[in-house]
Amino acid sequence: MTHDAHQKVKASHLKRNAYLYVRQSTLRQVLENTESTQRQYALRQNAAALGWPLDRIIVIDTDLGQSGASAADREGFQRLVTEVSLGRAGIVLGLEVSRLARNSMDWHRLLEICALADTLILDEDGVYDPAHFNDRLLLGLKGTMSEAELHVLRARLQGGIRNKARRGELFVRPPMGFVYNAEEKLVPDPDQQVQQAVRLLFETFRRTSSAMATVKYFAAQGVQFPRHVYSGPNKGDVVWAGLEHSRALRILHNPRYAGAFVYGRTHTRKTVEGDWVIEPVPREEWEVLIREAHTGYIDWEEYEQNQLRLRDNCQAYGKDRRKSPPREGPALLQGLLVCGRCGKRMTVRYHSRRGQLVPDYICQREGIEHGEAICQHIPGAAIDEAIGNILVEAVTPVTLEVALAVQQELQSRLEEADRLRQQQVERARYEAELARRRYLRVDPDNRLVADSLEADWNNKLKLLSEAQEVCERQRTQDRKLVDDEQRAAILALATNFPQLWREPSTADRERKRMVRLLLEDITLNRADRLSLHIRFKGGAHRTIQLPLPQRSWEQRQTSSEVVAAIDRMLDDHTYPEIAAILNGQGLQSGEGKPFTARIVARIQRHYHLTPRYDRLRKAGMLTVEEMAKALDIHPQRVKIWNRHGLIRGHAYNGKNDCLYEPPGMSPPRKALGVKLSKRAAAGVVITQCTKEVQYEA
Numbered sequence: 264m265t266h267d268a269h270q271k272v273k274a275s276h277l278k279r280n281a282y283l284y285v286r287q288s289t290l291r292q293v294l295e296n297t298e299s300t301q302r303q304y305a306l307r308q309n310a311a312a313l314g315w316p317l318d319r320i321i322v323i324d325t326d327l328g329q330s331g332a333s334a335a336d337r338e339g340f341q342r343l344v345t346e347v348s349l350g351r352a353g354i355v356l357g358l359e360v361s362r363l364a365r366n367s368m369d370w371h372r373l374l375e376i377c378a379l380a381d382t383l384i385l386d387e388d389g390v391y392d393p394a395h396f397n398d399r400l401l402l403g404l405k406g407t408m409s410e411a412e413l414h415v416l417r418a419r420l421q422g423g424i425r426n427k428a429r430r431g432e433l434f435v436r437p438p439m440g441f442v443y444n445a446e447e448k449l450v451p452d453p454d455q456q457v458q459q460a461v462r463l464l465f466e467t468f469r470r471t472s473s474a475m476a477t478v479k480y481f482a483a484q485g486v487q488f489p490r491h492v493y494s495g496p497n498k499g500d501v502v503w504a505g506l507e508h509s510r511a512l513r514i515l516h517n518p519r520y521a522g523a524f525v526y527g528r529t530h531t532r533k534t535v536e537g538d539w540v541i542e543p544v545p546r547e548e549w550e551v552l553i554r555e556a557h558t559g560y561i562d563w564e565e566y567e568q569n570q571l572r573l574r575d576n577c578q579a580y581g582k583d584r585r586k587s588p589p590r591e592g593p594a595l596l597q598g599l600l601v602c603g604r605c606g607k608r609m610t611v612r613y614h615s616r617r618g619q620l621v622p623d624y625i626c627q628r629e630g631i632e633h634g635e636a637i638c639q640h641i642p643g644a645a646i647d648e649a650i651g652n653i654l655v656e657a658v659t660p661v662t663l664e665v666a667l668a669v670q671q672e673l674q675s676r677l678e679e680a681d682r683l684r685q686q687q688v689e690r691a692r693y694e695a696e697l698a699r700r701r702y703l704r705v706d707p708d709n710r711l712v713a714d715s716l717e718a719d720w721n722n723k724l725k726l727l728s729e730a731q732e733v734c735e736r737q738r739t740q741d742r743k744l745v746d747d748e749q750r751a752a753i754l755a756l757a758t759n760f761p762q763l764w765r766e767p768s769t770a771d772r773e774r775k776r777m778v779r780l781l782l783e784d785i786t787l788n789r790a791d792r793l794s795l796h797i798r799f800k801g802g803a804h805r806t807i808q809l810p811l812p813q814r815s816w817e818q819r820q821t822s823s824e825v826v827a828a829i830d831r832m833l834d835d836h837t838y839p840e841i842a843a844i845l846n847g848q849g850l851q852s853g854e855g856k857p858f859t860a861r862i863v864a865r866i867q868r869h870y871h872l873t874p875r876y877d878r879l880r881k882a883g884m885l886t887v888e889e890m891a892k893a894l895d896i897h898p899q900r901v902k903i904w905n906r907h908g909l910i911r912g913h914a915y916n917g918k919n920d921c922l923y924e925p926p927g928m929s930p931p932r933k934a935l936g937v938k939l940s941k942r943a944a945a946g947v948v949i950t951q952c953t954k955e956v957q958y959e960a
């Protein structure tokens with residue numbers, strides 16, 4: 264320790280604590296580079312030599328295993344800064360102090376605070392007083408060098424990686440089903456079980472064209488899929504577990520299975536919050552793609568096909584997962600529902616019923632992942648309606664603020680549109696100016712060119728005036744819209760809300776926007792009843808119970824009155840007659856269609872109503888054959904007699920097949936030579952058969 268060092272340390276410093284900051288950037292360094300850690304701790308002796316008692320030297324080593332590249336996650340470093348800024352630190356110790364923070368910004372901030380708090384800095388080279396210009400310059404330089412060192416190191420590393428990647432020789436962690444052989448070539452895993460599982464995955468996908476179906480097949484067959492353990496004590500092991508949807512997708516999307524070497528499929532980026540996000544890079548922008556780099560499980564052609572199929576599937580099912588902005592569909596609560604069983608966001612699926620889109624709310628994330636049944640599936644119409652009613656109830660003058668927020672939003676949107684339109688005008692003006700200049704530049708003798716340029720200029724001027732006109736017109740319209748009527752309307756929203764809500768011309772999107780202004784989210788649970796737990800914006804909440812919505816077949820059911828009426832009418836009428844009578848009364852089938860003979864017949868069968876035939880038989884009616892025998896005539900004649908009203912028949916179906924009343928005491932007899940029409944006119948009996956048949960005779 265030099266004389267100079269002792270000069271810088273004053274009594275005021277010694278009164279305060281000394282802080283020793285120990286850091287190793289990675290866990291591996293912590294484990295392997297023990298020597299450096301020991302050197303860091305040895306600095307305590309230096310501080311003691313300068314006069315600090317050992318018990319006042321505080322060690323901050325909570326950041327062991329944290330990178331120095333940013334202070335954001337380093338609790339220890341932040342604590343150090345806090346202690347310094349509170350004036351508790353007389354000196355800060357660190358091995359190569361510049362490594363305290365390898366990010367210049369953090370480092371300079373620390374220096375500044377140290378200067379303000381009159382705190383010294385000590386490293387293996389000596390003691391610095393950040394309040395002195397020379398010392399601060401030196402420390403600043405050290406920090407910059409340190410950051411530069413890190414940069415160069417990383418650049419060199421990255422360069423090396425890129426070069427290797429370009430040659431296809433970069434060692435990348437092999438995906439499941441591949442291993443590196445002795446020549447460092449990627450080959451299919453010699454473990455036959457692993458290989459077969461991977462092959463089965465691709466085969467099943469080939470057969471089913473769907474990752475979901477593949478997962479289901481594995482689950483149904485009880486086939487397990489291998490998985491690497493990448494961390495923890497069992498690192499490097501292969502464990503077998505159920506195939507998950509995301510895993511299947513990752514494998515299907517991975518070009519390595521097609522024998523290709525790729526580099527740069529993803530891009531890592533730091534966000535404003537300091538998190539790292541990994542983003543996929545489109546295929547055209549992959550840095551390296553070498554086909555047939557090694558043996559694969561499928562060929563490149565099949566890989567391409569698989570990608571197409573997966574993309575089509577994805578478009579077919581849509582992806583609405585997280586809490587999401589309002590979209591066009593009518594499902595009011597899209598993106599606001601939380602599953603009451605598993606806590607995941609519920610998604611929307613639409614189906615069409617009687618020409619209308621009807622929403623269903625579904626919790627299917629887990630189901631998709633493991634190829635099992637979905638968690639909850641609830642028809643949405645009743646829920647939407649209940650929530651609508653609650654909102655209508657809840658919107659009182661208090662919610663005027665909401666109305667004003669809506670207005671604000673409308674206003675800002677209009678302004679935005681106006682800005683866009685003005686930009687269009689500007690652009691048109693610029694193009695007209697350009698055309699004018701081009702025209703002026705041309706040699707007037709060159710008539711051909713001059714003419715066409717003049718026409719172009721004229722054209723551009725016309726476009727400009729059109730754009731201006733549109734802009735002006737729209738602006739005056741907008742102004743009127745928001746200024747007078749709309750403002751009044753919005754101010755009246757507190758009382759008008761129910762009307763506005765139910766107004767058919769209010770777009771679904773607007774309704775959803777209103778819901779979002781009022782509600783935070785809704786938790787949905789289906790048991791013997793539906794329970795909805797509603798959280799309003801601002802903390803209020805409410806739970807309501809709804810009866811379980813009817814299943815779609817229940818909604819299509821025929822009403823019990825209609826069934827009873829049909830039961831009654833079957834005594835006296837055929838199916839077509841019953842259908843005509845029901846339609847005459849303005850009744851409709853459960854599906855909302857007019858009745859037909861076929862529908863009536865189906866209802867009879869479905870509700871096990873006694874068929875008309877059985878009813879007539881039970882009442883003692885005879886079949887054609889029995890009647891023929893009783894009257895001792897040919898069966899064909901029974902029908903003819905019936906048609907002419909000599910005997911009485913009752914139709915039991917739409918084809919006018921009849922059962923006959925027994926002949927009784929004085930049955931009609933064969934009377935040769937007498938016209939049948941004459942005998943009928945005698946009016947022995949009045950036929951019950953349908954009229955059309957009588958006219959035929």
Ligand SMILES: [Zn+2]
Pocket residue numbers: 602603604605606607626627638639
């Ligand atoms: Zn769920």
